[in-house]
Amino acid sequence: MATLIQDSFNLDPYSDSIFLFSGWSKDHYKCLYFDGDGFAMLYKRLDNGKLQWPKNENEVRNLSQQEIRWLLEGLSIEQPKAILPSSKGVF
Numbered sequence: 001m002a003t004l005i006q007d008s009f010n011l012d013p014y015s016d017s018i019f020l021f022s023g024w025s026k027d028h029y030k031c032l033y034f035d036g037d038g039f040a041m042l043y044k045r046l047d048n049g050k051l052q053w054p055k056n057e058n059e060v061r062n063l064s065q066q067e068i069r070w071l072l073e074g075l076s077i078e079q080p081k082a083i084l085p086s087s088k089g090v091f
Contacts, residue, residue: 001032002039009060020068026050052076
């Protein structure tokens with residue numbers, strides 16, 4: 001998976017990032033993370049439901065923590081009714 005991240009997407013698998021992958025059925029996913037001295041991989045198969053994974057399997061997205069939580073809870077990462085954070089400075 002680290003080679004796929006590096007060769008297919010031109011990303012650094014050793015960076016401080018979590019990489020998520022899902023199969024066609026979208027009822028399972030893999031998570032890859034480099035923790036400084038090796039790779040950690042999580043595999044999860046959902047017993048009930050499917051992920052609302054983005055449609056384009058070749059698309060790479062940088063997700064916020066909120067979007068990751070939505071995705072792993074079975075929600076779409078594009079929530080039309082969510083209140084988005086303000087781009088204005090804090091008072």
